[in-house]
Amino acid sequence: MKQAKGRILSNKEVKPGYYLMAIKCPPVARAAKPGQFLTIRCGNATEPLLRRPFGFHRISGDAFYVLYKVLGKGTRALTSMRAGDNIDILGPLGNGFPEPKGKKDIVIVAGGIGVAPLAALAEELLKDRKRDISVIIGARDRKSLLCREHFEGLGIKTMVATDDGSCGKKCFASDVLEELIAVRRPFIPVIYACGPGPMIKAVAHVAKKRGLEAYGSFEEYIACGVGACLGCAIKTKSGYKLVCKDGPVFNLKEMIW
Amino acid sequence: MVKPDLKVRIGALELKNPVTMASGTFGSSGEEYKGLIDLNKLGAIITKSITLKAREGNPPPRLVETPSGMLNSIGIQNDGVDSFIKDKLPFLAKLRTAVIVSIAGHCVEDYARLAAKLDKVKRVDAIEVNISCPNVEGGLEFSKEPGSAAVVVEAVRKSTGKPVITKLSPNVKDISEIALAAQEAGTDAVSLVNTFTGMAIDIDSRMPVLGNIVGGLSGPAIKPVALRMVWETSKKVKVPIIGIGGIMDYKDALEFIIAGASAVQVGTANFVNPSAAIEIIGGIEKYMRGKKIRKIKELTGCLKT
Numbered sequence: 186m187k188q189a190k191g192r193i194l195s196n197k198e199v200k201p202g203y204y205l206m207a208i209k210c211p212p213v214a215r216a217a218k219p220g221q222f223l224t225i226r227c228g229n230a231t232e233p234l235l236r237r238p239f240g241f242h243r244i245s246g247d248a249f250y251v252l253y254k255v256l257g258k259g260t261r262a263l264t265s266m267r268a269g270d271n272i273d274i275l276g277p278l279g280n281g282f283p284e285p286k287g288k289k290d291i292v293i294v295a296g297g298i299g300v301a302p303l304a305a306l307a308e309e310l311l312k313d314r315k316r317d318i319s320v321i322i323g324a325r326d327r328k329s330l331l332c333r334e335h336f337e338g339l340g341i342k343t344m345v346a347t348d349d350g351s352c353g354k355k356c357f358a359s360d361v362l363e364e365l366i367a368v369r370r371p372f373i374p375v376i377y378a379c380g381p382g383p384m385i386k387a388v389a390h391v392a393k394k395r396g397l398e399a400y401g402s403f404e405e406y407i408a409c410g411v412g413a414c415l416g417c418a419i420k421t422k423s424g425y426k427l428v429c430k431d432g433p434v435f436n437l438k439e440m441i442w
Numbered sequence: 443m444v445k446p447d448l449k450v451r452i453g454a455l456e457l458k459n460p461v462t463m464a465s466g467t468f469g470s471s472g473e474e475y476k477g478l479i480d481l482n483k484l485g486a487i488i489t490k491s492i493t494l495k496a497r498e499g500n501p502p503p504r505l506v507e508t509p510s511g512m513l514n515s516i517g518i519q520n521d522g523v524d525s526f527i528k529d530k531l532p533f534l535a536k537l538r539t540a541v542i543v544s545i546a547g548h549c550v551e552d553y554a555r556l557a558a559k560l561d562k563v564k565r566v567d568a569i570e571v572n573i574s575c576p577n578v579e580g581g582l583e584f585s586k587e588p589g590s591a592a593v594v595v596e597a598v599r600k601s602t603g604k605p606v607i608t609k610l611s612p613n614v615k616d617i618s619e620i621a622l623a624a625q626e627a628g629t630d631a632v633s634l635v636n637t638f639t640g641m642a643i644d645i646d647s648r649m650p651v652l653g654n655i656v657g658g659l660s661g662p663a664i665k666p667v668a669l670r671m672v673w674e675t676s677k678k679v680k681v682p683i684i685g686i687g688g689i690m691d692y693k694d695a696l697e698f699i700i701a702g703a704s705a706v707q708v709g710t711a712n713f714v715n716p717s718a719a720i721e722i723i724g725g726i727e728k729y730m731r732g733k734k735i736r737k738i739k740e741l742t743g744c745l746k747t
Contacts, residue, residue, distance in 0.1 A: 186477050186478065187477070187478070188478050188715075188716050188717060226714065226715065231510040231661070231662040231663075231690065232509060232510050233507065234507055234510055234511065234512060234661055234662070234710070234714060235507050235512060235713055235714060236713065236714060273715070275478075275716065405502065405503065406503060406504075406505050406506055406507070408505050408512065408514070408710075408713040409467070409474070409712065409713045410713075411469075411474040411475065411478070411716075412469065412474045413467065413468055413469035413472075413474040413475065413712070414466065414467060414469075414505070414514070414516070414713060415490075415499060415504070415516045415519045416504045416505035416514055416516060417502075417504070417505075418499060418502050418504055418516075418519070419502055420501075420502070424498065425498060425499060425502075425519065430474075
């Protein structure tokens with residue numbers, strides 16, 4: 186974990202309201218693992234005040250990408266940053282996705298901007314060519330569907346679900362997961378999920394029903410990012426855990442909904 | 443010019459500089475920050491408040507950002523005093539900075555027992571008595587009236603020979619009256635201010651944002667009010683004051699010192715910039731060189747009015 190200056194290599198809008206920022210920051214990039222996160226100080230003013238957390242979208246040598254949705258003051262401030270600007274980075278923080286020990290089949294379930302850290306995970310998992318990876322991306326509509334081409338470009342089977350049916354199936358990502366598991370038998374994949382709370386909950390439900398190993402990446406408001414302030418607690422079967430230090434990835438069977 | 447003298451005294455305790463880490467913002471021992479900053483450069487680490495028995499803390503969400511500030515309702519989550527001594531002190535024992543342990547209780551007896559336990563622990567340099575946590579049932583009660591504050595301070599004073607610092611709440615009619623009562627009851631110093639009780643509401647769900655409904659406001663938003671309280675208190679009490687409230691950089695820290703604080707605590711700034719305290723120490727030193735001030739003590743309470 187380091188606090189370091191990063192240099193912005195690029196920062197562009199990839200879809201209306203969604204930006205992709207490339208940052209060169211060797212000490213952080215070299216140590217980062219998929220599923221870990223970083224925090225960025227979005228300006229030098231007292232507004233926005235706290236650093237904002239982001240997953241590593243892609244990790245490559247001395248640099249990494251952050252894929253973000255413009256949601257509030259912090260992310261809005263980020264959109265005005267340009268290539269060449271310096272940026273205050275703290276990371277890598279938290280724990281990454283655990284390895285799918287010995288398991289060949291993997292299903293990645295993404296919802297909305299939750300797809301961001303799952304791209305890095307897919308790239309890492311692909312290093313073992315024997316793995317069979319499927320990705321399910323859920324989004325509100327076609328306009329907010331992210332990363333489909335990226336996963337397809339990696340040669341990964343990619344299924345899409347949208348709330349309004351404007352792309353892929355008109356259903357939730359968790360419905361596609363349920364169907365996939367029902368159709369392909371025997372199929373005992375490890376599931377990795379990141380997205381809105383209700384989606385992760387639905388994924389946990391499917392995993393429990395089928396007795397599958399499943400991990401989800403969680404979000405909370407983060408202040409320190411290092412486990413000092415105890416602000417990002419979430420309830421688990423073994424008491425409160427910190428999203429920043431114990432997570433952000435948790436085994437879904439540990440969670441209380 | 444010789445190196446400026448940043449040393450300050452809090453009762454019998456000497457700090458190498460006036461910049462300390464506020465309780466609750468720097469973990470139970472500061473270990474979380476060991477790879478990020480040189481902990482040995484700090485004036486002191488004030489640990490997360492501990493209670494006699496472990497506390498689970500409040501339901502999430504526990505924090506939310508507000509304009510130039512943040513609300514928290516952690517609820518003094520901690521593993522209890524015994525586990526603190528066993529698991530956290532060994533790390534603190536290795537540091538070359540002052541260790542101030544913050545204690546919180548539900549009744550006077552709790553405070554007395556905590557102080558008595560810590561009195562036997564060599565590495566504890568001082569005790570900060572948190573009578574001002576807005577996030578615990580009854581947590582604010584002792585700091586509301588001069589009489590009740592005095593009772594807690596007296597009980598702690600009788601239980602330990604270590605320097606005692608009393609942390610005061612700004613959620614009172616006249617904080618200087620409480621400070622005066624703490625002084626008469628034997629505190630070696632007062633630290634002010636703790637957070638201001640506040641809240642935030644989600645207008646879509648019409649629910650409070652915090653799981654605990656209300657929380658404590660900290661950060662730059664509270665600085666002018668905290669500064670005024672330090673100034674008013676400094677006119678009334680003789681014991682050293684440790685100023686707290688939205689200190690983000692060395693200029694903020696100097697404002698508190700000029701207003702009458704002998705030392706300061708950095709809290710919310712640790713979240714924004716883990717290096718804030720180290721930068722503040724450097725900034726104060728540079729300011730002193732520039733103004734040819736030899737001792738930081740010369741600055742305390744030098745406000746011209």
